[in-house]
């Protein structure tokens with residue numbers, strides 16, 4: 105226990121430093137605003153040099169002001185006292201005093217690495233590490249770790265009982281929080297791993313894989329901004345619920361240039377949230393689907409014209425279905441993209457018609473070119489071509505799979521009879537239910553197979569048009585700014601990312617790896633996941649192959665995280681017992697925090713399930729400060745959501761066991777765990793995920809059958 109006088113004295117000393125930092129911050133902000141204003145004034149001078157100078161000035165000043173505002177809260181969070189007496193404060197931003205003395209070191213700078221990496225075993229020259237918490241401009245709490253007692257001067261105070269545990273016991277908000285002040289050594293090593301190649305981070309539930317992946321994105325943007333902000337960083341997560349949950353982390357670190365997507369929203373124009381049962385997802389996600397889709401893209405359009413009949417100069421010209429099919433086949437050699445070789449198909453039809461007209465000795469038959477021009481001018485002929493070989497959108501072709509005869513034809517010899525029946529059932533209500541997450545990867549594959557339909561040209565962005573539609577004859581800087589803005593608003597189908605982060609990678613199917621791979625051909629990667637949490641029930645060898653293909657031959661750096669920061673030890677023990685049924689020898693993380701509160705297990709009659717779930721959720725809302733998640737088997741989600749209505753407002757969320765992936769709540773009510781476990785494919789692994797979502801309280805409610 106630290107004595108209160110020492111604590112007050114230490115807090116007061118940090119407060120003095122914080123006061124200097126915020127005074128300097130205010131000064132920097134004022135000068136940024138001034139620079140922006142002066143920049144605009146410079147423009148009046150009118151010569152080219154002045155304009156360029158103004159541009160640079162205005163742009164940097166505005167950006168600086170934005171950063172200073174974004175990093176205001178919790179600006180300084182750490183302090184290192186080193187052997188040589190040097191003191192370094194670590195924060196969200198690097199700040200220097202007027203005499204260039206360092207007031208704060210940016211957490212991503214090499215000098216700050218010791219804050220995360222020093223341990224008592226390897227103090228790296230650090231005697232005392234201090235974590236500082238503040239609200240607004242006031243220091244609220246400090247926590248010290250004495251890393252090298254032998255080197256500590258006799259008057260060095262050590263206060264608090266550990267920043268990490270203090271942070272972990274705080275309630276969870278609706279979104280994930282940044283962990284910048286308490287990143288642990290093994291996490292820091294993964295965060296700072298080289299920018300090139302593939303960084304693979306594995307570890308059990310709650311070990312901070314997601315937190316590491318996001319902080320790594322922020323680190324990369326800091327270490328090589330032009331590369332990563334220019335090319336862009338893509339972060340892919342499993343579901344839209346999850347993406348919403350993590351969306352605030354990067355902005356809280358002052359980074360808003362990364363693009364976040366769920367697996368269901370990677371294909372432009374569609375956002376799928378519905379999931380297939382695991383056995384269907386296994387078929388739709390299999391690489392064999394590529395061959396099924398390839399066959400589909402070569403087929404005739406359903407309900408398209410079966411033949412062509414054309415009256416030409418009194419003579420009937422005819423092309424039968426077989427001839428039309430043969431023309432299409434010739435125009436579409438293997439590997440060609442149907443939308444891109446339409447012209448070859450049209451030429452084939454024209455050539456066949458001309459040959460026929462000659463055979464039939466049509467009177468006054470002109471040269472072939474003139475004949476073709478004549479036909480092309482005819483509306484009925486153009487209508488035929490459009491109907492016979494339309495520009496196809498992937499959505500059209502995927503729809504063909506909903507026709508049982510077509511599906512059998514495309515999948516015959518590739519999928520088994522049972523698999524075909526599964527897919528057929530799944531697509532039975534495609535028009536009503538819409539796409540599932542697994543379908544989105546199929547759309548993307550079809551897009552690659554079909555080629556881009558020619559899109560209507562977008563009006564070009566006018567670099568002189570400023571926000572609010574004001575057109576100003578402007579300068580290089582305005583254009584620069586417009587260009588940067590354009591980089592931020594990348595086209596929807598942008599595919600040249602400089603870095604791709606894949607979270608919950610254990611659930612990415614082979615077809616989804618292909619989809620993500622297309623967006624990272626030139627990228628370096630961060631891939632995080634936990635195989636023990638996968639819901640994938642398809643071929644594991646195929647999965648490895650698809651993943652290897654997406655990641656290419658880049659060098660791989662492996663990291664394993666071993667501490668569970670999320671669950672109380674009591675809650676994780678229940679989850680661990682579950683996964684041990686399947687993998688008795690699996691190394692599991694250690695949960696660092698104990699609450700002394702055991703999870704509650706309820707078994708009730710089926711008719712009492714709804715009242716029990718409502719009561720359990722209400723109890724948890726009263727017991728925890730933060731969020732409550734009600735996790736259900738997939739088929740029960742809507743029913744349970746209806747029971748709970750608006751209970752808890754934004755503090756309560758109902759999610760399926762699949763949507764729960766990556767999520768975190770202070771309290772969890774798990775509905776019908778037995779039903780989740782009963783799935784023969786991935787039941788236990790999915791239950792393991794569901795049981796490891798809670799930080800404080802867990803109640804399971806099982807109906808007896």
Ligand SMILES: Nc1ncnc2c1ncn2[C@@H]1O[C@H](COP(=O)(O)OP(=O)(O)OP(=O)(O)O)[C@@H](O)[C@H]1O
Pocket residue numbers: 268271272280281282283286287288291307308309310311312313314315316634637669670765766767768796
């Ligand atoms: N160093 C840390 N300091 C404070 N909190 C941390 C730290 N590392 C992780 N956490 C917290 O632990 C929780 C779990 O982290 P995260 O969601 O990143 O784990 P995960 O490994 O992705 O879990 P899962 O595999 O179960 O999805 C989060 O609340 C995160 O903020």
